[in-house]
Amino acid sequence: MLQVSDLNSGYGPAQILFDVSLQVGAGEVVALLGRNGAGKSTTLKSIMGLTDRRKGKILFRGTDISQYPPFEIARLGLGYVPEDRRIFTDLTVAENLEVGRQKRRSTTTWSPERIYALFPNLADLRHKPGGQISGGEQQMLTIGRTLMGNPHLVLLDEPSEGIAPKIVEQMAEAIRLMTREGVAILLSEQNLPFARLISDRCYLLEKGEIRHAGTMADLETGSGHP
Amino acid sequence: MSVELYVVQFLTGLANAASLFLVACGLSLIFGVTRIVNFAHGAFYMLGAYLAYSLTIRWQTPVGFWLALLVAAAIVAVLGAVIEILLLRRLYRAPELLQLLATFGLTLMAEDAVRLIWGPEDLVGPRAAGLSGAMTVLGRPMPVYDFVLILLGPAVLGLLWLLLHRSRWGLLIRAATEDRDMVGALGVNQTWLFTGVFALGVFLAAFGGGLQIPRDAVSHVMDLSIITEVFVVVVIGGLGSLTGAFLAAIIVAELNAFGILILPGISLVLTFLIMALVLVLRPFGLLGKPLAQSRTLSHRIHGAWQPLGGVGRSAALAILICAALLPLVLGEYGLGVASEVLIAVIFAASLQFLMSVAGLDSFGHAAGLGLGAYGAALSVQHFGLSMEAALLIGPLASALFAAIAGWFCVRLSSIYFAMLTLAFAQIVWSIAFQWVEVTGGDNGIVGVWPSAWASGATAYYWLTLGCTTAVVLLTRHLTFSPFGYALRALRDSPLRAAAIGISRQPVQHAAFVISAFLAGLAGVLFAFLKGSVFPDTLGIGTSVDGLIMVLLGGFGTVSGSVAGAIVYKMASIWLISNTDFPRLILGGLIVLLVLVFPLGIVGTLQQALAGRLLAGNASVRGRT
Known part of the structure; x- marks a missing residue:
């Protein structure tokens, strides 16, 4: 599905990522772990084409997207859920979902109704402006907005950050439902229990380099390969 | 003064607001999505007026008049789209001042282009066919055309509202106004969204220009006069807000209408005083919101400056000595020019x-x-x-x-x-x-x-x-x-x-x-x-x-302004005295400079020097 090799990236003169390589298979949930500033978000942004400069190869379903602009990457079926949610605050919940719709993509699995089924909280809020709903609801909305584009793979940046524990559980449930629909997920997390709950494999990032790769179980026992 | 006069003056003010609103909401739309303050908006307004003039004198029927306005606006909109594709597209990530400079260059070019095509004299267009009569309001005559304009403003506002709230394109525009990079990450090709919005904004400006023909002479200074007023309107209304632009257009037009009547001495000051007042009380305008910064926008990065070293000081001293010796070689005229350059x-x-x-x-x-x-x-x-x-x-x-x-x-x-x-x-x-x-x-x-x-x-x-x-x-x-x-x-x-x-x-x-x-x-x-x-x-x-x-010399360099001032002042003095269309050339040069040397003279030199240093370091490292 996704194959990143020797990715170097950064903003302006500052290089953040050094030769990052990782893979995500079809239907897999892979976690990027690491502390603040390790380069997790930058990895996801670079895959999405949102950083200033990139070097290295990013193969997504057989296409090298390392030089593509974000909108073309999205059109290939790569969804991006940013850490700070970036809801359109003046648009209603329903309108936010509509912006995520991609008419050209034929595989129409997701519709507003299915999103509301996945996140029942959103259904009652559909005519409310995005700026007037809670943080947890915004987090659901931003995932729903990305799903509207029928992605094959979703890049989830810190989905559990800053939301209530009850909603975190709901989020984990939603992510499991998404994978059952065949959506692969690459998420960045600092919350290890949450990551363990949903991920198959993980990569450990430190100072912009991959320090560990393996299954979640390997991470606990200390095995796996650097 | 009688009540009737006030009423008529109020209605005239409303009619004046129509054009102002059209131009202002075009500017506001463009700014909202592209974050470009389009200085050239006044030039598009002027071009719309000139083209509409040429068409209306040919098509003097009721249908022909409105058709002429629409066709003229459409032609200018296409021109706007071409300019967006060729020029502005390369500047969306540039510092906003470069964008301003480029669009100002376009304004200069348009002024001379208009003179070249339509001549330097003011042109008086025909009255709107079928609407040239007057109605009586409270015993005073009032042009029928003014009533059309009064109705046109709200009608356009309504149409734009429908476009923005009832179409997918409008939805994307509203989303992009908030966070254009997120819209891109959701699979929307911003490039064409931007071109479309720019063309729409230019269409509105050009149409606003055409509407003025039956009321005012068409001239090649109308661009600068409208752009100032429009800046005031969008700032009072709030950048990016159409309803705000509508309200502010009425406020400004009425201030002008009554200012002339009641306080003729300070009528011009009045508008700007109100604008300053609004900005102080509501820093984002009446209906505006704090601007969300575009996140991938390249912020200005300033290199670390250093005081001049020995070589730099000697060079500066040498330049100063040469400058002090200029009276030996220059005559009176030359020294006058040199003084102007120094100023x-x-x-x-x-x-x-x-x-x-x-x-x-x-x-x-x-x-x-x-x-x-x-x-x-x-x-x-x-x-x-x-x-x-x-x-x-x-x-x-x-x-x-x-x-x-x-x-x-x-x-x-x-x-x-x-x-x-x-x-x-x-x-x-x-x-x-x-x-x-x-x-x-x-x-x-x-x-x-x-x-x-x-x-x-x-x-x-x-x-x-x-x-x-x-x-x-x-x-x-x-x-x-x-x-x-x-x-x-x-x-x-x-x-x-x-x-x-x-x-x-x-x-x-x-x-x-x-x-x-x-x-x-x-x-x-x-x-x-x-x-x-x-x-x-x-x-x-x-x-x-x-x-x-400043920008020509190199923004973000300490010494850039000196070089920029010398080159620009000498070039403009030479162009004004040696060519018939100095603005066309100067404007073209500005646009070219923004595209080719966005770092300015000193900035480009510094980069070239730094590049050589880097290359030198790399080769040293390669050997060790």
């Missing part, structure tokens, strides 16, 4: 200090220069003071005004700061223009001559050179002083600067006043060089000249 250097250096070091982009720096010039002229003409006294009074007048205006301005940031400085400069300009008893109005003040010892061309040149050297040295000194460090800290990260105990407003306020003082010195020298002062000195053109010199 431009002072002006640019003072603006450079404000922009590069303090990070405050002023659109109203002309006020600094003009107040210095008027201060000098008035102290000589009205109070009989000497040139030496004027050399002090002029800059002090500028600094005093900057102390007052700056108190308001430093409360705002980025584009709103720029707009408020523009408003204050325009207030000063209107006073100079309208307060005829003191300033002589359009006729200016003449007979401002230097003291006997400085009246020779050589002596005056040396005086100017001395002042210029002092100003350049002072700005450099300030840049590398603790005060300069504080300013640069505030510029790069206001939050962190605050955290280490730097109070933003007083420090920036001080920079604003110093910069105005220095600009005022340039103004005094300019007044005595020319022997006269005119309101033009205070006009937008002067402010833009300053911006161009």
Whole structure:
């Protein structure tokens, strides 16, 4: 599905990522772990084409997207859920979902109704402006907005950050439902229990380099390969 | 005055608001999505009017009139789309001042292009066929066409609202206005969204221009007059808000209509006073919101500056000595030009200090220069003071005004700061223009001559050179002083600067006043060089000249303004005296420079030097 090799990236003169390589298979949930500033978000942004400069190869379903602009990457079926949610605050919940719709993509699995089924909280809020709903609801909305584009793979940046524990559980449930629909997920997390709950494999990032790769179980026992 | 008169005047004001609203909402739409302040919007308005003029004199039927307006607007919209694709598309990630500069270059080109095609005279178009009659309102005649305009404004607002809220394209525009990069990450091709919005905005401006034909003569100065008013409208209404633009257009048009009636002396000042008031009370306009910064927008990155080393100092000294020896080779005319160039250097250096070091982009720096010039002229003409006294009074007048205006301005940031400085400069300009008893109005003040010892061309040149050297040295000194460090800290990260105990407003306020003082010195020298002062000195053109010199030399370099001022001033003086269409060439050069040398002269040189150094280091590293 996704194959990143020797990715170097950064903003302006500052290089953040050094030769990052990782893979995500079809239907897999892979976690990027690491502390603040390790380069997790930058990895996801670079895959999405949102950083200033990139070097290295990013193969997504057989296409090298390392030089593509974000909108073309999205059109290939790569969804991006940013850490700070970036809801359109003046648009209603329903309108936010509509912006995520991609008419050209034929595989129409997701519709507003299915999103509301996945996140029942959103259904009652559909005519409310995005700026007037809670943080947890915004987090659901931003995932729903990305799903509207029928992605094959979703890049989830810190989905559990800053939301209530009850909603975190709901989020984990939603992510499991998404994978059952065949959506692969690459998420960045600092919350290890949450990551363990949903991920198959993980990569450990430190100072912009991959320090560990393996299954979640390997991470606990200390095995796996650097 | 009777009630009837007031009613009729009110209705006329509403009719005037129609064109203003069309142009303003086009500008607002474009700004909302692309974050470009399109200075050329007035030029598109003018082109719309000229094209509509040519078409309406051919199609003089009721249908033909409206068809002509629509066709003219469509042609200009296509032109706008082409310009967006060829030029603006390359500038979306550039600093906003480069965008402003490029669109200003386009404005210059349009003015001469219009003169080339339609000639220099004002053109009076036909009345709107079928609507040329008058209706009687409370016993007073009122053109039928005005009633059409009164209805047209709300109709266009309604149509735009439908477009924005009932179509997918409108939905994407609204989303992109909030966060265009997120829209891109959701699979929307922003490129065509931007082109579409730009074309729509230009269409509205051009249509607004066509609408004016039955009411006003078409002229090649209508672009600058409308763009100032439109800036005021969008700032009062709130950038990016259509309803805000609608309300503000009515407010501004009514202020103009009643200002002439009730307070003819200060009618021009009134609008700008209201704008300043609105910005102080509601910094984002009546219905505007704080701007969400585009996140991938490349922020200005300032290199770490260093004081000149030994080589640099020797080079600067050599240049200074050559400059001091110029009277040996130049005649009287040449020295006059050289003095004017030096004055431009002072002006640019003072603006450079404000922009590069303090990070405050002023659109109203002309006020600094003009107040210095008027201060000098008035102290000589009205109070009989000497040139030496004027050399002090002029800059002090500028600094005093900057102390007052700056108190308001430093409360705002980025584009709103720029707009408020523009408003204050325009207030000063209107006073100079309208307060005829003191300033002589359009006729200016003449007979401002230097003291006997400085009246020779050589002596005056040396005086100017001395002042210029002092100003350049002072700005450099300030840049590398603790005060300069504080300013640069505030510029790069206001939050962190605050955290280490730097109070933003007083420090920036001080920079604003110093910069105005220095600009005022340039103004005094300019007044005595020319022997006269005119309101033009205070006009937008002067402010833009300053911006161009700074950007041309290299924004974010300490020495750039000197090079920029010399090159720009010499080029414009040469072009004005040697070509028939100087604006076309100058505008073209500006556009080309923005595209090819966005770093400016000194910036490009620095980059080339740094590149050589890097290459050198790399080869060294390769060997070890």
